[in-house]
Amino acid sequence: MLQHLYNRRQTPKIGDGVGTTTKLTFEDFVKLPGEPGKHFELDRGELIAEPSPTYLHNRIRFRIARHLDDFVQQHRLGGVTQENDFRLAPDIVRNPDVAFIATGTLNRMDLTRSPIEGVPSLAIEVVSPANSAQDMFTKVHQYLDAGCQAVWVFYPNAKVVVIHDFNGMREVAAPAALEEKRLFGDKAYSLPLTSIFDEDLIK
DSSP states (O other): OOGGGSSGGGOOBOTTSSSOBOOOOHHHHHTOOOOTTEEEEEETTEEEEEEOOOHHHHHHHHHHHHHHHHHHHHTTOEEEEESOOEEEETTEEEOOSEEEEEHHHHTTSOTTSSSEESOOSEEEEEOOTTOOHHHHHHHHHHHHHHTOSEEEEEETTTTEEEEEETTEEEEEETTSEEEESSTTTTOOEEEEHHHHHOHHHHO
């Protein structure tokens, strides 16, 4: 039913079939039926569909979320969620693999609705083969432009995480740990990357 809308390379045309891209409103987007094996995002009115993640992708996402959630709950900093839709702008909906929402922001959100109207404090993406560099670049900037304090992009094949925030960009590679000293107030956070990327630990 939605096959012709699934990606930018096959975006439907209107009019005489030349040059004009069909756009979806947010109201159209929220009415889309679910389809097995796909999840949808809205990029400035354009429907984007991504395939279901692999087992390895899910295990990495789970390990990140579990480690971060343990830290957040221990210090009562807010909430951590996985694969929730966030409406970053009127015509932009993104679905980060993991998101941290600080308490003050969490209390202002209607958590009974999806997409969530608002922006997480931290968005985390795990790169899969289906992600192009251009698409990830676009996502990162949309998160930051909407008000995310930071975006962490994990690259499993390279065993590297790239941290994007308003101070710029930095990389951390396994076996080092990702050290974050600003995002969580006065609480320093350390994520050992070996425990995230080690395939022997993931299986």
